[in-house]
Amino acid sequence: MAQKSEKDPTSLKEWMDRVKESMGGGGSDHQRRKMHFSFWYFLLALLVISWIHDVMVQQQRIQIAYSQFKELVHQGAVKNLVIDANRITGEITQGDLANRRFATVRVEDPDLVRLLDQHGIAYTGRLENRILEAILSWLLPMAIFILFWGFLIRRMGGGPQGVLSVGKARMKIYAEKQVGITFDDVAGIDEAKVELQEIVEFLKNPEKFQRLGGKIPKGVLLVGAPGTGKTLLAKAVAGEAGVPFFSMSGSDFVEMFVGVGAARVRDLFAQAKQNAPCIIFIDELDALGKARGLNPVGGHDEREQTLNQLLVEMDGFEANSGVIIMAATNRPEILDPALLRPGRFDRHVAVDKPDIRGREAILKIHTRDVQLADDVDLQKVAAMTPGFVGADLANLVNEAALLAARRNKDEVGMAEFQEAIERIIGGLEKKNRAMNPKEKKIVAYHEAGHALVAMSVPNADPVNKVSIIPRGIAALGYTQQMPTEDRYLMTREELLDRLCVLLGGRVAEELVFGDVSTGAQNDLQRATDIARSMVMEYGMSEILGLMSFTREPRSAFLDVGMTPRGREYSEKTAQEIDAEIRRLIEEAYNRVRGILTSKRAYLDQMAQTLLEQEVLEGEALRELESQVRST
Template identity: 55%
Template structure:
């Protein structure tokens, strides 16, 4: 028996027939041939792409919207695109109220909502209805989301979190379906807290930019309004939301019954900044001679206008600078360099200025410094530098006062100080450069604000119009063309008045400007002590320490511990003793708990 591997059977049969005829083999003497087929795997190789495609489709049909199907929620995958992407958190967040500083009033408001869920009967017995929601508003970086996380960390109720943009998908009808699914999930986990971050993604005013078509965003908002209005007092679901654009939200979303309370979280004052610094200084390794409390107060005085996120960035930058310099601990100089880094940008050591350019920058910054030094309402100067940072070739750092109301005279002094650089260039060089572009922009904005918004011009009168935000397109001005021409004329007159006043001042103080400029060319950086040596004491009183800033504003510092209401609530949460509603009300009245 001979085994032969064949690939072309017809050719083998013809050759075998010819060979047997030539050899004279006939009839039953011819060789019998038996064929058998062997599998070499080629069929499986050819079928592999098809099998992979079928397997991928089956996997997509079976998986959930986030990569794994949720048990008990249907088929998942392509059929679950309308399921909510919200996360249910119980003990996963380690942020507490003690980690949030600078917003004590907002803490009390948020804590009260949690207390509603903990003890609803004590409010219902008095005839009160549990509020359905609160919206946290304020500038970016002030701690809205952090406060919501602290609420999740403190409460022992389920915390459901979702982002506003997760409701909007390319498929029509997905947004409303996800809203319905979200509130079904909330009712199943009641009592709970539902937090919608960046709610402006779905809560914008209706009727804008929709020229007769169907708007998925409007449908999603309508469904959200219906679901929030569908809650009753026994649902025990509190809805929190966060946004930094409350002005674009639909009025129907903000009415009582949906979001009963609007909690504004603004930039912290000097006491709030000191409290925030104390929180962020905890994990840092400071030099032994530094006291955290005194360091926090000093840094709070040096960072006016900073938000909580800015303060966290300063502390982190100080640690990075210390590590870059191979220091064993963080000292005060590292924090001062970090503030410069955040305010002025990264120092550009490789950017070499030509001697003429460097001289121009020195006189420009000296003009700012001297003008501010001899103007009563200008901010105290901290530091002036001609080292390029960020986009600028030089910068001056001031210490603004903590105030909310400004007079016409104060705003005029600020304009004159801002124009000091351009005036110094004209006085000493007889020419002007492009270096004052940012100064002129600030002066123009201030002048328009005084005339258009604050009603500080006699000719335009006691009127106020909204100035367009940066990047917004204005199709129709709220005033006539004649008023627009009058406003432009008065703005030019106001800026000219400030410019001439600054020229007169710097002509009188020309030797002082030259002193400061020459010292800047020599040292590149001048602080307040150098200015005192060159110009003498400032002729006006100024504040420079934390104690001076908070004098007359109440307590010296904000209490970073829990307020009385929060302490009582924590004590009650950790206590195993059951209290009657009457005992709870009496205890909270004694502890100052708000209702």
């Protein structure tokens, strides 16, 4: 028996595939779309050619009146007549128009045939061709409607295949070498990196865990404040492990069509299983995984169907071996408890704000490609930026580089970093904003009052800079304090000293001018918030005792609260709370008034310096502070 040639098809299916490929059916999606559009181009070309042909024929014919046509018939000056339902065409044989084709509108004339026979003129009839009219009146509008509908479906479904792609997951897929981020690009969150090293080890060497019967966590939830690097950390895990990385946002599952979100979840996990081992990363999980039952209208909505499908895919009857789900959120308190139980998101990794050493490490990463001057001290910059997260520090470095470029410098110096910090915190400096002398004097004494009180109380952060140059939208001046270390707790004495610093500006205005301005509105609001928290949350009231009077849930990472649950104390207790808040603020006010009264000379000296120089910092400020603290 003869053996098959290597080029012969091995099966009927392969032979059919080759035939389809030779006919253009086995090409890529792009080629199929080209063929699809080429059909419409071909149809359009036929219509255009037919229209051009009719126009050219019409241009070659002359249009005459029916009476003129009858006269030519009487003269025997026409031939080759073609009569259809609405028109008569033919050729003129005599006169100035000899050998010219003509056309005229047919009129109901019963004597026309007899007249033509009488003069021996040859004529023929023709049925009217309505094919082109049918195409133009039916097929063309239908084709336009289909194209318009397909355009709308593509806009709503987000895919090139219209309604067929509505249920497809719209994720970004990064191959092993496309992520390009490793743990070397992540700093300031060392504890979180250590937590995720185990995930990387499992993806690289799963036998190490499986031989002892261990199972890797199915899901890892990254929780932290915005900008702390949750997404960056997930990419670093994928880059270290060298596996495909599927990235989607929680809002990508939400659609106006019922059932689309669940279909996209199924499609996402189906593609992930085909590429296992891999990582699925869902950013802003709270858009998808909000606790069921929070919707006051009804519980069975599209979002809950999508969440139910996600729960099934994460821990259903089918095993997702090799597929690790990572998610990020800054609202963990509103997530559904079923998502957070073991077997789904087993491990919760807190991505906290970096401390001073972490901020320094982050600054070193972001300044790799920046030309720094010799006077730049990143440790000092880190100390000046308490509370800054990775995104803030990246923005800080960029702002400093832009300032240096604007000043035509070859290197970024410490002055640019300091100005960038002030710009981020206080806003853009507005040196051209004109203030009248009286307002400028009020602002000078206001900021001098803040600074002098901060120098006088024992638990306040050191004053780094005082300025009366307007910044941002409403800040007419500012007093910058630089903490000596990161703080995670505040004592009662420290909160009371902070109250005093906030009231320093208002008391200085009242003491010097005998009147007050609207410039202390933000100070009073912050002071009231501190006093209310001391009384209602921290149990720092001697009269009310060790009680907390608030049960309003607060976000751990966002400065917003949830819906209040209502007051759970009596009206008498509410009056006592108000009285305690007022007492704390009044005690701080009397204390500040005593400090500024006893040190009025330093207050006048500082305000006069600000009026002359607009900014007080550096050695002059340090010398003044030492004098104040010694008295």
